[in-house]
Amino acid sequence: MTRPEIVAAARRVVVKVGSGVLTGPQGLDKRRVELLSGQLARLRAAGRQVLLVSSGAIASGRAKVGLAALRSIPEKQAAAALGQAGLMQTYEDALEAHGLLAAQILLTAGDLRSRQRYLNARNTINTLLDWGVIPIVNENDTVAVDEIKLGDNDNLAAMLTNLLGASLMVNLTNVDGVLDADPRTNPQAKLIPVVERVDAALLKAASTQPGAVGRGGIFSKVKAADKVARCGACTIVANGMVDDILDRLFAGQELGTFFLARSHPLSSRKHWIAFTACQNQTGVIVVDQGAVAPISAGGKSLLAAGVSAVRGRFGPGAAVKVIGPDGRTIGVGLCNYSSADLEKIKGLRSVEIEHSLGHKDFDEVIHRDNLVVFGPDEKESVECLLSN
Structure with a gap:
């Protein structure tokens, strides 16, 4: 199948959006949330089930209290608690304008490492999707000390892609995709349109420096795409700062970097063993x-x-x-x-x-x-x- 055919055939989709897309110096960008929500509504109207993994709580909370930086784990946890409520309210209002309901799900790596809690989460999310609700998932940064230091929502989105049996993950960031070199040291760096298989050369080329807002960075997105490929799904890393990016991607435009699924993927349970149960x-x-x-x-x-x-x-x-x-x-x-x-x-x-x-x-x-x-x-x- 061609890339447009794979995207068109996707019935269950995980969309991840990073802090660099959703927030700025003044906190949460409500216009960006509204634009994203409208596109999610159109995906839902086209018969697709969509789960959103959304960052932004810590950055939003930090802006509310007027801090330029958060220097300790307790400060990050407190900022997450402050920002999460406003983040969800903004999504709820934006989706309600399109006749959709939003459901908040906060998870830690521990929730997904436990097989029983993992299955409970899957059952809950499947029910919400069957009801036509948009589940909005974030790491529970208020209590998850290890996740704040080590985890990120790219990894969480990859875990959830396997959990749901989704065929496509769309990872929205604030750059156009994955480049073949670090543009800070190589001005000739070019966008990689398709990745058939993540290898050592690509991992070396991917940037390991996170943005000023989030914890992810391109390196994290490549790792997440590799995990997604191993469960038999594809990934698109694209620029979420483009106002109609989801509309354009699902219309068949070949934007960003497209990661192909493995031809011989792991079973869902073995993928959970390798990349979720083994976490930390x-x-x-x-x-x-x-x-x-x-x-x-x-x-x-x-x-x-x-x-x-x-x-x-x-x-x-x-x-x-x-x-x-x-x-x-x-x-x-x-x-x-x-x-x-x-x-x-x-x-x-x-x-x-x-x-x-x-x-x-x-x-x-x-x-x-x-x-x-x-x-x-x-x-x-x-x-x-x-x-x-």
Whole structure:
């Protein structure tokens, strides 16, 4: 399918809009919110279900109290609390003018790491979409200390694209798309119209510097697009400062940078294991060389006999990284044993586990159904995706 055909066929869409689009020195740009809301209404009228991931609460709150910068986590949390109410009220008023209802959903990484809470969120959002409501999602910055320091709404939007089974994510920023070099150091940098697959060269070219307002930056958007591609969906990174950008994109205009979906995507559950359950987790299992090939190429489960070392502290059911003796990340999986128990049984055959622990709940340390394996050619991109 061509890009216009893929966009036209999208029935469920995640739209993410950044602080750099929605806010300015005086706070929230109500005109921008109204323009965006009108375009969301037209997408909804065309039969599409749309979820909006909206930044802007912290920047809006900061402007309300007249601070040029926020210097501490408590200040950022307080600004988020102050700004979120006004942000939602502005959206509610703007969407109401088009006969639509808005629903506020505030999430943290912890909400999505828990499989039960993840499924609860999915059920709630699916119900809202079925009702014709526009769910508006933001990170719950008022309580999520780690998310303020490490997370961003690009990552949240990628997680939600998988959660909803959406076929397209549109990431609106304040630049025209992704360039092939940093324009601050290379004035010849050009827009990349299509990305078939995110690789180390593109990650290197993407800017790691966030804007003056938000936390994201182009680097974050490329990472998010890679995660979206791995769940079988496409991404467009485009300029949200263009007044009718969504109208133009869904009319078939090839603006911004278009990221293609992977031809062999992960299942929704395995995508959750790799890129949501593993968020901010520090547990690592080191396997010996003899376990690498069976796991990487043979589709086998990880057994205790193949474990050579355990790093970090974690409980049973935690998502952990699996690395080889050379330090390369082989995969991510849900571990059946706690780190304390795994220390006792590492290197043992499965028949020896019960004697060591006094019980044996599982033959496998990580069952293959709970293990996401990465290829050796993906080393740089995988390390980037799994970094906090």
